[in-house]
Amino acid sequence: MSTLKVPQPLPPVADDCEQLRKAFAGWGTNEALIISILGHRNDAQRKLIRETYAETYGEDLLKALDKELTNDFEVSTQQRNTFLILFRLVKLWTLDSAERDAFLANEATKRWTSSNQVLMEIACTRSSDQLLLARKAYHTLYKKSLEEDVAHHTTGDFRKLLLPLVSSYRYEGDEVNMTLAKTEAKLLHEKISKKAYNDDDLIRILATRSRAQINATLNHYKDEFGQDINKDLKAEPKDEFLALLRSTVKCLIRPERYFEKVIRLAINKRGTDEGAVTRVVATRAEVDLKFIADEYQRRNSVPLDRAITKDTTGDYEKMLLALVGHDDA
């Protein structure tokens, strides 16, 4: 469920563009104006704004935003960092979801820290068609394929898992083969008991079966072998590959819990991990951020918007609050 609030009635798109143009004019940028508009328009509306803006002013809206960034000479490093954090959120949010996923995935293939997690997250929490549109957008934006970059930038077990994950086009029907679920639950248990975490079959099952089928398999796993597969995958708590396997299971079966944890860890960190908060809010606001926020409150006994207010400041805070549906449209 979306947290986004869109004003009723909606201002004409030409007005939105004119206001945004004004926000970029003169000295500095009128961030509040940008947030009040873009923070309250849905996917289709933002797309129309970008198209109309480009037609009217002969410039891409994101390029205009980018220019603001490079033109601001007279700011301190601190101000600049603050603006960069806001800019990344506004930019990710303004992109359509396929471009945004392509952008995040590309960024992940170029970094090391926690990038595997981001790639897995995109591969496992999007619908089959959404993942595919991201792969198409990747071709257009980067003149190569996503799997090519993932394969090139990862090695060993991580590659073995991530490559089929990002290449998957899972069946999305509800049909479940219970016999198969039992066989594969047993197979998973065998491999995990032997600590064969990078086993071909284990990866094949997680990377190719439908979510409904995996869910049935893991339910059977629990019934038959006494505990959640993720408990059994915790044998070596510091092992990064095992952590990625656990996240994969979570993303496939309970994405809202996975995202709740990403936000929780990002907020609880000394000096908030804005990268992670931005990513989750920008990618989930129109999908399931409502559920993620509910989960957050249950787990932390604090509403998500209050946690955001406590941990962030300024325009970045305002934009986040707009997207989690805290302010009025």
Next chain:
Amino acid sequence: MSTLKVPQPLPPVADDCEQLRKAFAGWGTNEALIISILGHRNDAQRKLIRETYAETYGEDLLKALDKELTNDFEVSTQQRNTFLILFRLVKLWTLDSAERDAFLANEATKRWTSSNQVLMEIACTRSSDQLLLARKAYHTLYKKSLEEDVAHHTTGDFRKLLLPLVSSYRYEGDEVNMTLAKTEAKLLHEKISKKAYNDDDLIRILATRSRAQINATLNHYKDEFGQDINKDLKAEPKDEFLALLRSTVKCLIRPERYFEKVIRLAINKRGTDEGAVTRVVATRAEVDLKFIADEYQRRNSVPLDRAITKDTTGDYEKMLLALVGHDDA
């Protein structure tokens, strides 16, 4: 280039449907009539015929054909086999290309003989979007994903190669990174010299790079190391995995040569391998069968249509000849 001949002017689709209906009426089937129509209609026209036929007679054209098959009680096993061979060709041809690929791939995941070759062929000779449409059709037809079945039905090195091949969505631009081509040519040569044919990087390169990039890499390989990569992949001529690697390279770089060889081996075999001939003719007639036929003539000093006439008989021969463009529309 297509070998198909379509009559000018084209009869109205309603007439085609009426004729086909007549071909199924009464005792037996009028195969000549079916061939004269379906053997001379392109992809879009056949689709329209199927739709119109279903609307007019409340029955799928392929189901009608299927019924003919099951209703023919009074035929000998020989006649039945002859009809089955013709029926498979008519059926594959009548399906749209995505359904046809899904059907062939599904058939391949359920068989053992040479099925790996068919899966690789579909993965490596179709465009990225075509492969994707086949994966979508697979969901619709079989309520599961292609990669799921491929992963489940293959093991070891074959799975390691086939799974990323069928899951790929290659970039199709012409851009080539020459530095990368050199690095990866060297990498390939290193691995092949060590007989590490199932090496992660070797498979990654073949499974994820664009055709243009692979071509550049293999050209550099030849320049730098003195011979074609496929020569170096022939160290163990009887090794089936090596044979599959060689075919993969061929399908990516010179598909018409690959298909020429498939037809050549199928025709030269004692008792013609109709399965392979049917597959190549039905899948390539509207793509590059003209080039394949040219290649065939160069390699065998016999025109393809003459080879077909010599090796096949009856209505199957007639339908093949129609699709290779031998008869008049």
